[in-house]
Amino acid sequence: MEIRDTAYALDTEGPAAVTRLLRSLPARPRLLGLGEAKHGEEALLELRNEIFRHLVEHEGYRSFALESDCLMGLVVDDYVTAGTGTLDDVMARGFSHGFGASAATRELVRWMRAYNEERSPAERLRFFGFDGPLEMTVAASPRQALTALHGYLAAWIDAGLLACTAETLDRLIGADDRWTNPAAAMDPTQSVGQSAEAKELRLIADDLVALLDAQTPHLIAATSREAWWRASLYGRTATGLLRYHFWMVDASPPRVTRLMCMRDGMMAGNLEAIAEHGPTLVYGGNRHLQRDKSTLKLGDLPLEWWSAGAIVDARLGDRYAFLASALGTVRHQSLGVPHPDTLEGLLYTLPGNRYVIDAPRLAAALDGAGRKPAPRKDMSADYLYITLDPDHVGENDGIVFVKDVPPNPA
Template identity: 65%
Template sequence: MATDIEDIAHAVEAAAVMRLLPTRPRLLALGEPTHGEDMLLDVRNELFRQLVEQEGYRTITIESDCVMGLLVDDYVTTGTGTLDDVMEHGFSHGWGASAANRELVRWMRAFNEGRPASDRLRFAGFDGPLEITGAASPRQVLTALHGYLSARVDAGLFPCTAEELDELLGADDRWTHPAAMRDPSQSVGQSAEAGKLRLIADDLVALLDAQTPHLLTTSSREDRDRARLYGRTATGLLRYHHWMADTSPSRITRLVGLRDQMMADNLLAVADRAPALAHAHNGHLQRNKSTMRMGGLPVEWWGAGAIVNARLGEGYAFLATVLGTLGHQGVDTPPPTTLEGTLYALPENRYVIDTRHLTTALGDTRPEPRVSPWFGYSPLDPAHLAATDGIVFVKDVTK
């Protein structure tokens, strides 16, 4: 069997990835089974460079705050700010401390130097302004949307003034109270002010859409795209805060689903710049339902990849990254009866593998699911092979 699989395992190169796919996708998604490993991000960076140089890709989007990511995009496209400042303030979840992410941003800026705007690389975060501990205040995005429209649309069409909006928003720490994630009673998401803000956000987004013909002549595509980002983020955040105040048993399931819905909306917007590469956890990008356990209970929802796949069809492709060992986290050589154990017999450290041919090579062999001794690593469920376009296999992940 090892020989058969070695025949279908190829170097991780853009050309090999493109050969896996029936057509060039608008959005190529590369998942990872764990976060915080620069070796896996190095693989992503090299693949993106090849996609840029050989396949015409110009956009990368990662699992980071979509609003903070605007700082990174400004830097790589125009040189606004400094690399140090962008790494500190342009990423969420601590991703700015990653040497591999820093190298990605540095390389993108260097690539763009002296190029016309139409040929520059673009960066986007596609996560909402959310952390596992809570969600941001909607102030930044609501006021930005209101400001964009105020400069271009008659004041009589607005649902409120900037001053009224500011008063309803109140202090930001009301929205970001750290206890709200575990205690719904600490959330302001179902307060009278929050209810009014949801209506205002909806009206501002409707006004943005209704004024499209006028806005086409009075602002750049860049400004319009950012206004739409502010609009969908404002409505998404307010919806998320509303359900943070919910006390039903479905609260967590709804919240994780809402987060991925926000991710999906941002990915679909990125797909308008096709072709683009998306990078995030396998669980967010896979076509199958996402699952996890919280508080000892199973949680199941449709992730961003599943939603985007339903919209784009063959315009969406998904590569799952699979690893052999992660020694510094106690993840040792995989059992030979698992999918990872079968791939571990390959001689080199990195491969891209066609899952259709892999299924044929496995024949009647049904790999056993791998069980990770460390919570931060999620092995690939063998039952998901059929819904995966390819596997990127990294044999040994080291620091």
């Protein structure tokens, strides 16, 4: 079997090539992960949009989840489902990690809103962020999540059952900039995560989440399943953030690895909750969605952790599927033609520009030919490109390969 026999051409078939691959899987996935090999390339985000529109129109998908702040994502969801706010405001307030500046992401949000305008609530598309309120050097204050959870419970449950008053919560949280101090990322002593107030907040958050769970029948009947779902999101986020801040104080060697694990654990919890809304396209970095262990070298520090995708796959089984992505050249970012002995180099020999590769069949073809691709190592000028590990090709359901990525529009 040749490499070309494992490839479906996106240039000629369009996103229907993805459908062909999905229909070869043993079960229809509830969550379809689409990995991103490099942030910031509009051509890749436009391809993502094409695939999502096709899945909506031909495969019954109704939700889109992005590697962006889960709480900010509520702003986007309110806009696409109910028209709340303006598109400009949503793009400014509804995204983290720079996604709001993307023209392709703006077009996705506009299209989702237009699609929903003439449809009933049950038919409308949903938007979700699945990352925690975390950046590379900053973790958010727990204020938004904790106060929203407390406010929901206070409105519908006897005050005597609550762990504290809103005033006590506000006092314990204090100034938000104590929590978001960027110096804490590199200096554990700058973190407030193990202060007396933070430790008390962890206990309060745990009690509030337990109360939310215990009162589920009453709360869903008194409000709605959607309101309860959002309260659960606030609870997961509050406990996750407080746990993250607690371990930011840790100065031991596993500190960064532990934080990476906790971030992806928060992502996994959000993805499992999102899966309740039906078939969903999940778009995020390859490292966050792959099945094999994720690795990263941060300076001289090697990191290894289980990704959100690996966790979800272990829990959902064949209800999770993953399409990794790989790139040939990104010449405007000094990423040239890959070496022919690498996985990307082998795929680069295909005649067209965009493909969906059947990854297990590709792995079998390489094994049958006795070929073991070498890892790609020419990313020094473009550290943002995430290569695929050739030893784990067959653990992906597919690979979306773009041979030559064009520059972003001026």
